[in-house]
Amino acid sequence: MKLLVCIKQVPDMESKFKVNAAGNWYEETDLAWRMNEYDEYAVEQAVQLKQQVGEADLTVLCIGSDRVKETMKKALAMGCDRGAHIADDASHLKDPYTIASLIAAYAKDKDFDLIFTGMQSQDRGSGQVGVLVAEMLGIPSLTTLVEFSYADGTINAKRELEGGIKAKVSCTTPALVTCQLGLNTPRYPTLPNIMKAKKKELISTPVDDLNPQPSLLEVLQVAPPEKKGGGLILEGDPADLADQLIQILKEKTTALA
Amino acid sequence: MKTLLVAEYRDGKILASSSELINFAAQLGAESAMVLVGSETTLPHYQGKLYLADSTKIGEFNPSQHKQLILEVIEKEQPSMVVLPHSSYGWDLAPRIALALKAAQISEVVEIKDGHLVVPSCNAKLRRRVKATTNISVVTLQGGAFTPAEDPDGTPEVIKVEVAADGDIQFAGYEEAETGGVDLSKADIIVSAGRGIGKPENLAMIENLAKALKGEYGASRPVVDAEWADPSRQVGTTGQTVTPKLYVACGISGAIQHLAGMKKSEFVLAINTDKDAPIGEIADVLAVADLKQLVPILTEKLNAL
Ligand SMILES: Cc1cc2nc3c(=O)[nH]c(=O)nc-3n(C[C@H](O)[C@H](O)[C@H](O)COP(=O)(O)OP(=O)(O)OC[C@H]3O[C@@H](n4cnc5c(N)ncnc54)[C@H](O)[C@@H]3O)c2cc1C
Ligand SMILES: Nc1ncnc2c1ncn2[C@@H]1O[C@H](COP(=O)(O)O)[C@@H](O)[C@H]1O
Numbered sequence: 270m271k272l273l274v275c276i277k278q279v280p281d282m283e284s285k286f287k288v289n290a291a292g293n294w295y296e297e298t299d300l301a302w303r304m305n306e307y308d309e310y311a312v313e314q315a316v317q318l319k320q321q322v323g324e325a326d327l328t329v330l331c332i333g334s335d336r337v338k339e340t341m342k343k344a345l346a347m348g349c350d351r352g353a354h355i356a357d358d359a360s361h362l363k364d365p366y367t368i369a370s371l372i373a374a375y376a377k378d379k380d381f382d383l384i385f386t387g388m389q390s391q392d393r394g395s396g397q398v399g400v401l402v403a404e405m406l407g408i409p410s411l412t413t414l415v416e417f418s419y420a421d422g423t424i425n426a427k428r429e430l431e432g433g434i435k436a437k438v439s440c441t442t443p444a445l446v447t448c449q450l451g452l453n454t455p456r457y458p459t460l461p462n463i464m465k466a467k468k469k470e471l472i473s474t475p476v477d478d479l480n481p482q483p484s485l486l487e488v489l490q491v492a493p494p495e496k497k498g499g500g501l502i503l504e505g506d507p508a509d510l511a512d513q514l515i516q517i518l519k520e521k522t523t524a525l526a
Numbered sequence: 527m528k529t530l531l532v533a534e535y536r537d538g539k540i541l542a543s544s545s546e547l548i549n550f551a552a553q554l555g556a557e558s559a560m561v562l563v564g565s566e567t568t569l570p571h572y573q574g575k576l577y578l579a580d581s582t583k584i585g586e587f588n589p590s591q592h593k594q595l596i597l598e599v600i601e602k603e604q605p606s607m608v609v610l611p612h613s614s615y616g617w618d619l620a621p622r623i624a625l626a627l628k629a630a631q632i633s634e635v636v637e638i639k640d641g642h643l644v645v646p647s648c649n650a651k652l653r654r655r656v657k658a659t660t661n662i663s664v665v666t667l668q669g670g671a672f673t674p675a676e677d678p679d680g681t682p683e684v685i686k687v688e689v690a691a692d693g694d695i696q697f698a699g700y701e702e703a704e705t706g707g708v709d710l711s712k713a714d715i716i717v718s719a720g721r722g723i724g725k726p727e728n729l730a731m732i733e734n735l736a737k738a739l740k741g742e743y744g745a746s747r748p749v750v751d752a753e754w755a756d757p758s759r760q761v762g763t764t765g766q767t768v769t770p771k772l773y774v775a776c777g778i779s780g781a782i783q784h785l786a787g788m789k790k791s792e793f794v795l796a797i798n799t800d801k802d803a804p805i806g807e808i809a810d811v812l813a814v815a816d817l818k819q820l821v822p823i824l825t826e827k828l829n830a831l
Contacts, residue, residue, distance in 0.1 A: 366631075397621045430700075451750075489642060514824060
C-alpha cells in the first residue's frame with residue numbers, strides 16, 4: 270500500500286506575531302516552529318495504518334524552506350519511511366490553490382492508495398488544501414475525521430459536525446482524508462526512532478520542477494486585530510494578583526456575595 | 527454584484543447560519559439568490575429566489591451531489607460570489623466548488639472592511655485583508671461573525687431543482703452527541719481548564735478553584751480529547767454553550783470555537799502566561815501569570831475569606 274501524508278511547519282501559536290516588512294505575512298524570525306497540530310493527527314493515523322496493513326510505504330511531504338526539514342524529521346521519527354521536501358523559500362506567499370497544485374503534481378503518477386492531510390493549517394487556517402488536492406487528482410475525500418478505520422480497500426470513518434454530532438461515511442481507495450482534533454493521540458518519537466530517522470531518505474525537489482500554478486488570491490494587508498479596549502490586563506506577583514482579583518470579583522461580580 | 531448563498535440543512539432542519547449568509551450579502555450591498563437542499567415545510571425567512579432540492583429524495587449531505595446541484599444553479603444565476611458557512615458543511619463543500627469553477631476561495635471571513643474581506647490568521651492574532659483575482663470567488667463565513675441583529679423576514683420564491691443521485695462517498699447515518707454528565711449550561715460560575723494546565727494532575731487545581739468559588743469546572747477541547755476531563759465538561763462549538771455570571775478561563779488561548787461557547791458569560795476572567803492570547807479580546811480581566819502559581823494562591827485566599 271502506498272501512503273502519503275502532507276504536513277506543514279507552523280509557528281508556535283503562543284508566539285508574538287509581528288507583520289513582516291512587505292506587509293503580506295508575519296515576520297518569520299524569532300519564532301519557534303513545530304508541526305501543524307492537525308498534521309500530527311494525520312501522521313499518526315498514517316503510521317497506524319501502515320502498522321495495521323504491514324506492507325506499506327509511507328511518504329511524508331512538506332513544502333517550505335530548508336527549515337521545514339526539521340519538522341519532517343519528526344514525522345520520519347514517528348514512523349514515516351521517506352521524506353519528499355519541496356524546496357520553496359516563498360511557500361508562505363502561495364495560496365492554498367497553488368500549494369494544492371504542487372502536492373497534486375507530486376502525487377499525480379505515484380498511485381498513492383491513501384493521502385492524509387490535516388483539516389487546516391494553524392497559521393493560515395484556510396482548510397482548503399486537502400480537498401483541493403483530492404479534487405485535482407479526481408479521488409474522493411472524507412473531511413474533518415474524528416474516527417478512521419480501513420479494511421480491504423474501504424475506509425469507514427466518522428466526520429465531526431457541529432454540536433457533537435458525527436456523520437458516518439465511507440468510500441473506497443484511492444482516497445484522501447483530512448484529520449481533525451481528537452482523531453488519535455500522536456506518539457512521541459522515541460530516541461532510537463529519532464536516530465533511525467536520521468538515516469531515512471529525505472529528498473529535496475526545487476518547487477519549479479512541479480510547475481506551480483499561479484495564486485488566485487491576493488493579500489492586501491496583514492495587521493493585528495484592532496483592540497476592542499475593554500479588558501483590564503493585570504501583571505505582577507501571584508499573591509498580589511490574587512488579592513487584586515478577589516477585590517475585582519467582589520466589586521464587579523456576585524460570585525463572592 | 528450578485529451572490530449565491532448556500533444554506534446548510536441537517537436532519538430535517540435548516541440551520542441558523544442561513545440568516546448570517548443573508549446578513550452578509552446585505553452588508554456587502556449585494557443582490558442574492560439562495561440554494562438549499564431542504565424541504566418546503568421548513569423554508570428560510572428570505573426575500574428572494576430560492577433554488578430548492580428535495581432533501582427527502584437526496585438525503586443528507588453528499589459532497590458530489592451538492593457540488594453538482596450548486597454548479598447547476600451557478601450556471602443559471604451567474605453570481606460573482608458563492609457564500610457558505612465556515613462549518614463542517616462549508617469546509618467540505620467550498621473547495622470542491624472553488625476548484626470546479628477555478629475560483630479563489632476566501633475562508634472564514636470575519637468582517638467586510640472598505641469593500642474587502644478580512645480573514646483571521648494565527649489563532650486570531652493577525653488579520654488579513656484579501657482579494658480574489660478571479661471573476662468569481664467562493665467565500666466561507668466564520669460562525670457568528672455576521673449574525674443579524676434581527677431575524678430576516680420574507681417568503682422566498684421557490685424554484686424546484688433536481689439532481690441525479692450519485693457519488694463516490696456513502697453516508698451511513700448520524701451518531702448523536704453523548705448525553706449525560708454535568709449540565710454546565712445551568713452553572714452560575716465556571717472555572718475552565720485549557721491545555722495550559724500542562725498535565726492531567728493539574729486539573730485538580732482547577733477543580734479546587736471551582737469549589738472555592740462554589741461553581742463547576744469546565745474544559746477546552748484538547749483537555750477533553752486527551753481524556754483529562756469528561757466530554758460533558760467541554761465548552762465550545764462542539765461542546766456546551768454556557769452563560770454563567772463568572773467564567774474563569776485558565777490556560778485557554780481563546781480559539782474561536784471555544785469563544786463561541788462562552789462569550790455570553792457575564793464576566794470573564796482569564797489567567798494566561800501569554801499577554802497577547804486572543805482570550806484577552808473578550809476577557810474583562812486578563813491576569814498575565816502562570817496558572818500553576820496563581821490558581822493555588824487564589825484558591826487558598828478565597829477559602830480563607
Ligand atoms: C471543528 C472544530 C471544533 C472545535 N470545537 C471546540 C470546542 O467545542 N471547544 C474548544 O475548546 N475547542 C474547540 N476546538 C479547538 C480549538 O480550535 C482550539 O484548538 C482549542 O480551543 C484550544 O484549546 P486551549 O485554549 O486549551 O489550548 P491552546 O490553544 O494550546 O492554548 C493554551 C493556552 O495556555 C496558555 N498557557 C500555557 N501554559 C500556561 C501556564 N502555565 N499558565 C497559564 N497559561 C498557560 C498559553 O499561553 C495558551 O494561550 C475546535 C476546533 C475545530 C476545528
Ligand atoms: N506547505 C505545505 N506543505 C505540505 N502540506 C501542506 C502545506 N500547507 C498545507 N498543507 C496541508 O494542507 C492542510 C490544510 O491546510 P490549509 O488549507 O492551509 O488550511 C494542512 O493540514 C496540511 O496537511
